[in-house]
Amino acid sequence: MEATSGKIALPGPPRTRADRLREDLAEEILSGRIGPGVRLDEQGLADRYGVSRTPVREALRQLAATGLVEARPHKGVIVTTPSQKALAESFELMAELEAACAALAARRMTAAQRRGLLRIHGRMRSLSEAGDPEDYAALNLDFHDTIWQGCGNATLAQMTADVRRRVGPFRRLQFRLSGRLQRSWEEHDAVVRAIEQGDPAAARLAMQGHLGLVGDASADLVRSKAQGGMVG
Amino acid sequence: MEATSGKIALPGPPRTRADRLREDLAEEILSGRIGPGVRLDEQGLADRYGVSRTPVREALRQLAATGLVEARPHKGVIVTTPSQKALAESFELMAELEAACAALAARRMTAAQRRGLLRIHGRMRSLSEAGDPEDYAALNLDFHDTIWQGCGNATLAQMTADVRRRVGPFRRLQFRLSGRLQRSWEEHDAVVRAIEQGDPAAARLAMQGHLGLVGDASADLVRSKAQGGMVG
DNA sequence: CAGATCAATATTGTCTGTCTATATTGTATG
């Protein structure tokens, strides 16, 4: 998967330096190596990467357009530090998008895609029983990716993937992993069953339930309480 | 509403020339004055706007990041011409987002927001009966905007507004207006009633029905048939 | 000594000019 725009699979490697720079920076930010709030100095980056300021500026503008960094005139760009509120909103948005994918997937997934989903789902069962959070998390991405692809709407799939990527670095702060694998697998199971039965509504609800946002008050709570913070 | 990023309300006017240029160009594209497929010459734009190539390039990069234009290395940027498939996908995405907004609004709208919605809804009834598509369309935006704001999730609201704005120039190509006002108002009425009753599921379904994507085969059709075309 | 005012500084925004790389076009040649 490509770094910045999140395009699923591009033919050749990108050509311009600005593109490469943008992807490098995006990767460093999303992996946490650069970290929120850090200021990105134009000349410094130019020196570090051995290019002039021109491609650096273009890369930064593109990153700013994706929301990964924040640029204010004459003050430079900094890696965005989402507020608690903004994070909660993004999680909720992600849940809605994933749920929409699941609902559409229940109607449109091809037989091959369903087989693939079942295969992944089966492997995850073993990992959940064995208690292997590492590999489980890796396959988890495949699981969701299969559903995204199965929704038959590349635009929606792309947007869902993008949102998930953006909140990715902050997921660990909100989820406790240990012991949750079995629970997670059971929630996945509900999604898989709904898709198998071709029941969009059930698939939507199951996915929303999996992402922990069915009727819960957490989002509403954050919404009413947390006001301040930075942009996201 | 601001032009490019779609931010709802900014305090001061933007400062850098690149920002202004980006907004001007976005406005010209969204209003249809520039039109899909048109090539945007850097030097030409620089001359036209009395600036150097630098801010022009940055503006174009930002527009490319939003998907309004498409930039390929050494070939210049052109206004994106979404394929039929991409358009259908965007409409479906918009419907899902609007439906999510409606569902959340049913749970979270404040009393004041509900009053505002009812007020707009009432005025639209008169316009629909009078057969005034012009004013009806104008108020229609307010109607949906009220629901976006009422969902209590600014991130979701922003994304919904952005998607709607992007497909805006193409809506007229797919919708026939005359005689549809009454039907539209009735669909709105279903949404309003669901929100009034605080029924998220009903609100979601009503909104999906309003946007013409409940169980219909149009999207699936386009998906299976239309393959070619340009990016979107 | 605390606080405010203003100058020095650093960084971004922009310009100009130049050079290079690549896509396109046109021409010549087999």
Added chain:
DNA sequence: CATACAATATAGACAGACAATATTGATCTG
């Protein structure tokens, strides 16, 4: 007539400089 190659135009990138502005630090005043 088709292909290969050269000419051209434009985008990508570089370099240096200046302007605009935010930040910082020093100075001055109460």
